[in-house]
Amino acid sequence: xxxxxxxxxxxxxxTLAEGVSRGLKPLSAIVLDAGGHPLAFxxxxxxxxxxxxxAHGKAYGAVMLGMTGSxxxxxxxxxxxxxxxxxxxxxxxxxxxxxxxxxxxDAGAVIGALGVTGDTSDNDAEAGxxxxxxxxxxxxx
Amino acid sequence: xxxxxxxxxxxxxxTLAEGVSRGLKPLSAIVLDAGGHPLAFxxxxxxxxxxxxxAHGKAYGAVMLGMTGSxxxxxxxxxxxxxxxxxxxxxxxxxxxxxxxxxxxDAGAVIGALGVTGDTSDNDAEAGxxxxxxxxxxxxx
Amino acid sequence: xxxxxxxxxxxxxxTLAEGVSRGLKPLSAIVLDAGGHPLAFxxxxxxxxxxxxxAHGKAYGAVMLGMTGSxxxxxxxxxxxxxxxxxxxxxxxxxxxxxxxxxxxDAGAVIGALGVTGDTSDNDAEAGxxxxxxxxxxxxx
Amino acid sequence: xxxxxxxxxxxxxxTLAEGVSRGLKPLSAIVLDAGGHPLAFxxxxxxxxxxxxxAHGKAYGAVMLGMTGSxxxxxxxxxxxxxxxxxxxxxxxxxxxxxxxxxxxDAGAVIGALGVTGDTSDNDAEAGxxxxxxxxxxxxx
Numbered sequence: 422x423x424x425x426x427x428x429x430x431x432x433x434x435x436t437l438a439e440g441v442s443r444g445l446k447p448l449s450a451i452v453l454d455a456g457g458h459p460l461a462f463x464x465x466x467x468x469x470x471x472x473x474x475x476a477h478g479k480a481y482g483a484v485m486l487g488m489t490g491s492x493x494x495x496x497x498x499x500x501x502x503x504x505x506x507x508x509x510x511x512x513x514x515x516x517x518x519x520x521x522x523x524x525x526x527d528a529g530a531v532i533g534a535l536g537v538t539g540d541t542s543d544n545d546a547e548a549g550x551x552x553x554x555x556x557x558x559x560x561x562x
Numbered sequence: 563x564x565x566x567x568x569x570x571x572x573x574x575x576x577t578l579a580e581g582v583s584r585g586l587k588p589l590s591a592i593v594l595d596a597g598g599h600p601l602a603f604x605x606x607x608x609x610x611x612x613x614x615x616x617a618h619g620k621a622y623g624a625v626m627l628g629m630t631g632s633x634x635x636x637x638x639x640x641x642x643x644x645x646x647x648x649x650x651x652x653x654x655x656x657x658x659x660x661x662x663x664x665x666x667x668d669a670g671a672v673i674g675a676l677g678v679t680g681d682t683s684d685n686d687a688e689a690g691x692x693x694x695x696x697x698x699x700x701x702x703x
Numbered sequence: 704x705x706x707x708x709x710x711x712x713x714x715x716x717x718t719l720a721e722g723v724s725r726g727l728k729p730l731s732a733i734v735l736d737a738g739g740h741p742l743a744f745x746x747x748x749x750x751x752x753x754x755x756x757x758a759h760g761k762a763y764g765a766v767m768l769g770m771t772g773s774x775x776x777x778x779x780x781x782x783x784x785x786x787x788x789x790x791x792x793x794x795x796x797x798x799x800x801x802x803x804x805x806x807x808x809d810a811g812a813v814i815g816a817l818g819v820t821g822d823t824s825d826n827d828a829e830a831g832x833x834x835x836x837x838x839x840x841x842x843x844x
Numbered sequence: 845x846x847x848x849x850x851x852x853x854x855x856x857x858x859t860l861a862e863g864v865s866r867g868l869k870p871l872s873a874i875v876l877d878a879g880g881h882p883l884a885f886x887x888x889x890x891x892x893x894x895x896x897x898x899a900h901g902k903a904y905g906a907v908m909l910g911m912t913g914s915x916x917x918x919x920x921x922x923x924x925x926x927x928x929x930x931x932x933x934x935x936x937x938x939x940x941x942x943x944x945x946x947x948x949x950d951a952g953a954v955i956g957a958l959g960v961t962g963d964t965s966d967n968d969a970e971a972g973x974x975x976x977x978x979x980x981x982x983x984x985x
Contacts, residue, residue, distance in 0.1 A: 425607055426578075426604060426605060426606050426607045429604075430575070430604055434571070437567075451603075454611065454738065455737075455738060455893070456611055456736065456737060456738010456739060456740060456893055457738060457740075457893060457894075458605075458611035458612070458614060458738060458739075459603055459605060459614040460604070460605050461603060461604045461605070462600055462602060462603040462604075463567060463570075463571055463601070463602045463603075464567060464599075464600060464601050464602070465567050466566055466567045466568075470595065470597050470599035471599070473599060473600040484892070484893065484894075485892060485893055485894030485897075486892055486894055486898075487891075487892030487894075488892075500941075501924075502917075502920040502921075502924055502927060502928075502940060503939070503940075503941055505928065505931075506901060506927075506931060506936075506938060506939040506940060506941075507898065507939065508936075509901070509931050509935075509936025509937065509938070509939075510894075510897035510898060510900070510901045510936060510937060510939060511894060511897060512794075512936075513936075530890070531892065608812070609769075610766070610767060610768055610769030610770075610813065611737070611738055611739060611766065611767055612739075612766075612767030612768055612769075612792075612793060615767075615792035615793060616768075616789065616792060618792070619788060619791070619792045635784075638784040639784075642783075642784055645784060645788075646784075646787065649787075649788060649791050653791075654788075654790075654791025654792060654794075654795075655791065655792060656788060656791070657785070657788040657789065657791075657792060658784060658785075658788060659782075659785055659788075707889055708860075708886060708887060708888050708889045711886075712857070712886055716853070719849075736893065738893055740887075740893035740894070740896060741885055741887060741896040742886070742887050743885060743886045743887070744874075744882055744884060744885040744886075745849060745852075745853055745883070745884045745885075746849060746881075746882060746883050746884070747849050748848055748849045748850075752877065752879050752881035753881070755881060755882040
């Protein structure tokens with residue numbers, strides 16, 4: 422099972438809508454497939470121009486390492502040189518904080534990730550989880 | 563005047579819909595703002611995983627150089643070392659072929675670009691122009 | 704449908720065996736998944752140390768662009784600046800010659816690629832196609 | 845003396861088999877030669893797509909520095925700026941944790957390295973050591 426283009430777009434637009442309804446700062450969101458390649462992205466009006474890279478980095482680390490943003494953050498705090506090195510081998514493209522959300526199929530396999538940025542990392546993650554639910558996808562933050 | 567997030571998303575989704583209605587191969591489309599930063603992106607089901615990078619490269623070259631994909635292609639054919647050098651200073655991120663479409667405001671100023679990839683470069687450009695029209699934006703391919 | 708680890712390994716080892724039985728120079732072979740990520744690799748005794756990168760580059764370009772090595776070579780000959788630019792956006796990781804073989808599922812979707820290097824590009828491709836057949840996979844070179 | 849292609853492949857496949865028999869998460873393993881160049885690699889079904897880079901980084905640091913993963917981790921903890929600097933000169937390709945295992949010949953010279961990733965670093969290292977023994981090679985983790 423893989424994420425369809427339509428599901429990916431819905432997860433992204435729902436994330437931005439969650440940001441509005443929760444009164445968060447303008448959000449940006451991306452969905453990557455199981456290989457870490459972009460399916461859909463949107464940046465809300467008012468978000469800073471670098472938000473693609475941050476959203477991508479949260480989702481990319483999740484897919485490539487098979488670890489949620491929360492788990493990556495814990496690893497970075499426990500063993501900072503591991504996450505630094507991981508980022509070295511992935512070209513600096515990993516952002517190890519909450520807002521990197523694994524998307525799993527019914528069997529539990531990782532089929533992609535949602536990356537959310539714009540507000541606090543925890544608020545990013547909560548908005549993303551709610552959006553995935555609305556899009557009929559199962560997320561782990 | 564700048565492109566809104568909603569306009570960007572509409573240009574992208576309309577491009578993919580144009581691809582379907584014209585019977586093209588699965589398209590991918592991105593809209594960048596006037597600074598070359600992503601606003602919205604979608605990759606159709608069945609498109610190869612590298613299509614984000616190609617779509618981005620078409621739009622990025624257009625914004626950064628202020629030249630359409632067609633103009634960049636002519637330059638590459640007339641003076642290949644210029645486009646090679648341009649890619650050197652832009653980190654290899656420029657794809658100088660049709661499908662890189664400048665978006666202009668009513669005064670003619672460049673406010674962003676649409677990048678389209680998936681079918682022939684000419685078909686990509688035509689689908690993108692039609693999509694911009696549907697999104698109420700003015701494109702030059 | 705995706706390529707299993709066991710199928711990938713078999714395709715790789717069969718490629719090296721084909722090289723021996725056909726009297727080719729020592730081959731190296733890699734199988735990438737649908738996202739361009741390595742599943743299995745082997746380099747034969749006597750092959751030069753840089754063969755991983757060449758094998759990877761043939762398979763990676765095939766997956767990321769959804770084009771066989773032969774099709775990429777034709778594009779490089781017809782429009783060299785496009786393949787140069789494509790390599791720019793993919794970090795220089797694309798080797799656009801035969802020996803980059805798309806692997807398709809029964810429905811025709813690309814599920815990965817086999818990259819073969821060591822002898823002439825055409826011999827590389829033929830050995831790879833025979834190996835895929837032996838591994839029960841469908842290849843297009 | 846150098847590691848043969850057949851020995852390298854056996855070390856890799858035995859590592860994945862050790863992972864299964866020990867009930868570990870899906871493992872990925874690579875063998876590099878004395879120059880740090882890949883000889884063989886396999887990624888088990890269910891492992892995340894970025895595991896090639898991690899496995900490579902563990903083995904590459906071991907060969908290039910002539911230090912086991914354990915010794916590199918101790919150095920990273922004692923003097924993090926040294927390992928950061930080492931990664932600078934090696935292009936970010938070093939992952940300094942257990943699972944990077946030096947392979948030595950009978951005279952004690954380093955002839956390559958095995959890199960293992962997927963479970964905890966310590967479990968990775970133990971599975972790799974057992975696999976090297978099964979492949980008739982001498983490892984130091």
